[in-house]
Amino acid sequence: MVGVVNREKVVFGFFVLLAATLNFGYVVGDIDNPRLHNVYELYAAVAVNIIATILKFGDRTQIGAVQLATSLVASIQLIIAALVWIWGSHVDAGGLTGEHMASVVSIAAGALLANFVSVILLIMETVSYRRR
Amino acid sequence: MANLLQLLRGGTLARARPDSLRRVRVDVPAEPPGTDAVFLILRRVRTPLVVLVSVFAVMTFGLSFMPGTEENPDRLSVFDSFYVISYTGLTIGYGEVPHAFSYPQRIWVTLTIYASVVAWSYSIGALLSLAQEQTFRRALALNRFTRKVRAIQEPFVLVVGYGQAGEAVCRALEDQGRNFVVLDSDPERIEHLALDNYTTDVPAMAASGRDPRILGMAGLGHPNCEAVLALTDNDETNLSVVMTVNLLRPELMVIARCSDREHAQQMHDFAADVVINPFDRYGAYLVMALRRPSGFRLASWLMSPRGSELPHKLEHLTDGHWVVSADGTFGFEVTRDLESAGLDVVLVDPADGRPDVSDAVGFIAGAESDIVNMAMAAHARIENDNLFIAVRQNSAVNHAPLRAFDADSVFVPTELLAREAVARITSPNYWSFIDHVLHEDDDWDAR
Known part of the structure; x- marks a missing residue:
């Protein structure tokens, strides 16, 4: 590859991919089994997604704006999943049940879809850049 | 009959006015030449925000791994840690919740306090330095100016050049109860305008009238703009204003100042309504x-x-x-x-x-x-x-x-x-x- 690599794009690519992989890792497994879904993975996915969203602030290009939108959707979904988890494990008298777990994981799976779209957009942008 | 070749080129056919040199109707550019102030802010807050989020994330994660005391051997849950880090990182400090901390936990919270102070001072410093930056202030001023011009409801005159002549014209226009927008490349004169006590709020911007985009932002494309006065002491700038108006808004009246015959002739070529050589x-x-x-x-x-x-x-x-x-x-x-x-x-x-x-x-x-x-x-x-x-x-x-x-x-x-x-x-x-x-x-x- 010739020329200077755009560091901003590399950093963003890193965070978008990390968000998607963490999100995917958390969602994989039986939907209502708390032992198969590590809360730290959810936590890391939330943090990384928020950072990926921030990295798209102030991008005036069309594709940058869409990436901001998808990252924002994923962040909101993951934060909601975390809130449900907090409700289940700390507030609800019955503790973290399979029901709670199922809704946490399904909301996180929704976020995963948004993260996939982000990754696809990233790939599209990279490919069109190479062609130029 | 319409000229088919012109239609093919993609432009809208201009209304015929014999003294306009325009062949194709082109919209008046109004895109700010600098960057939009909002985008500028958003770009600049990226790093401070990422630093803050990272500090909070790492500290929350670490605290939830610190072993508890003998009475409460369980580690803090992710939520409890987030709670503690939130109030510590935001320098509120409720003490040790939900129960007394072990020494490893206290060490970690101490670290958090210093890390968050550093992160906050960096972020606030970055934002303050942005607020003082010339480009940013200019972008803000440009935004404010564009908004003011866009909101004008009544017919107005665009005055380019606020020297002695420009000031006298503005005084007279105000005396007649007319609205006007002022452009001058000298920021000092624009500052001066603010002190000149006009009864109305006059939109004014320190920018050169040579830039058609600036003219567009100053209301050249505005439906209520009825005349343009080019009164700078530079003949070439005045000529540039005359040309821009003739090609982009030929229906507007243009009055230009001029100090030599050659430039006056060029202005007449571009159908300036009035060229005044004092x-x-x-x-x-x-x-x-x-x-x-x-x-x-x-x-x-x-x-x-x-x-x-x-x-x-x-x-x-x-x-x-x-x-x-x-x-x-x-x-x-x-x-x-x-x-x-x-x-x-x-x-x-x-x-x-x-x-x-x-x-x-x-x-x-x-x-x-x-x-x-x-x-x-x-x-x-x-x-x-x-x-x-x-x-x-x-x-x-x-x-x-x-x-x-x-x-x-x-x-x-x-x-x-x-x-x-x-x-x-x-x-x-x-x-x-x-x-x-x-x-x-x-x-x-x-x-």
């Missing part, structure tokens, strides 16, 4: 004052500010020779005008010392320095008490001494410019009446 106009007025005193009285009274009295008549100034002491184009223009009126004129250079005026009927002190003019005029008055003395005043600063001197005619280029520009813009009918007066013969005026 030097040339002064000669014309002077000739008129000599040849047709009544007409001059009427015209100058019509162009004076409201409430002025009729100026006194001038007589017996055509039988004798005139002395013009001037440098640059002014001497050339005035001499030409006076000669074409059949007068006997002697043009001298102010650098050659005090001219001999003992047997002249009129003397014009037209140097570029007001002090030199005053000195020459004073000497002329000492030498010949009946002399008609005209003095060119370049700076408004010297208004008071010149008034005390009470020359027969004081030529203030910027004032003349402003008066004509305002007369033409306030009412075209009014101006055509003045124009009529200017071209009638003296018997008509005397009536």
Whole structure:
């Protein structure tokens, strides 16, 4: 590859991919089994997604704006999943049940879809850049 | 019939106006030349925000791994850790919740306190430095200006150049209750405008009128824009404004200031409605004052500010020779005008010392320095008490001494410019009446 690599794009690519992989890792497994879904993975996915969203602030290009939108959707979904988890494990008298777990994981799976779209957009942008 | 070739090129067919050089209708550009202030802020907050989020994330994660005390051996849950880090990181500090911490937990919270203080001071510092940055402030000012211009509901005039002439025009426009937008490349003049106490809020921006995008932001594309005045002291800038208006909004009225014939001709090529060369106009007025005193009285009274009295008549100034002491184009223009009126004129250079005026009927002190003019005029008055003395005043600063001197005619280029520009813009009918007066013969005026 010739020329200077755009560091901003590399950093963003890193965070978008990390968000998607963490999100995917958390969602994989039986939907209502708390032992198969590590809360730290959810936590890391939330943090990384928020950072990926921030990295798209102030991008005036069309594709940058869409990436901001998808990252924002994923962040909101993951934060909601975390809130449900907090409700289940700390507030609800019955503790973290399979029901709670199922809704946490399904909301996180929704976020995963948004993260996939982000990754696809990233790939599209990279490919069109190479062609130029 | 429409020209099919033009349609093929993709542009909208321009409405035919014979004196516009436009062939294709193009929208007036209004894209801010700098970056949008909002985007600028968002770009700059990225790093501070990422730093803050990372500090909070790492500290929360770490705290949830620190072992508990002997009484409460369980580690803090992710939520409890987030709670503790939130109030610690935001320097609120509730103490040790939900129960007393173990030493590893306390060590970690201590670390958190210092890390968050560093992160906050970095972030706030970055934002404050952004607020002080010139580019950012300019972007903000540009945004504010565009918004103000866009919100104008009534017809307005776009004034490019806020020097002495621009200021005089703005005063007169305000006196007539009209709206205007001001552009000047000198930020000091724009600051000055804020102190000038206009009754309305005048949108003003320190930017060059040479940039069509700036003109677009200043309301060139606005449906309520009705005229553009190019009054800068730079002929090329004025020409650029005339060209832009002619090509992008040919239906607007353009009045331009100009100080030499070449540029005036170029402006006429671009169909400027009015090109005012103050030097040339002064000669014309002077000739008129000599040849047709009544007409001059009427015209100058019509162009004076409201409430002025009729100026006194001038007589017996055509039988004798005139002395013009001037440098640059002014001497050339005035001499030409006076000669074409059949007068006997002697043009001298102010650098050659005090001219001999003992047997002249009129003397014009037209140097570029007001002090030199005053000195020459004073000497002329000492030498010949009946002399008609005209003095060119370049700076408004010297208004008071010149008034005390009470020359027969004081030529203030910027004032003349402003008066004509305002007369033409306030009412075209009014101006055509003045124009009529200017071209009638003296018997008509005397009536």
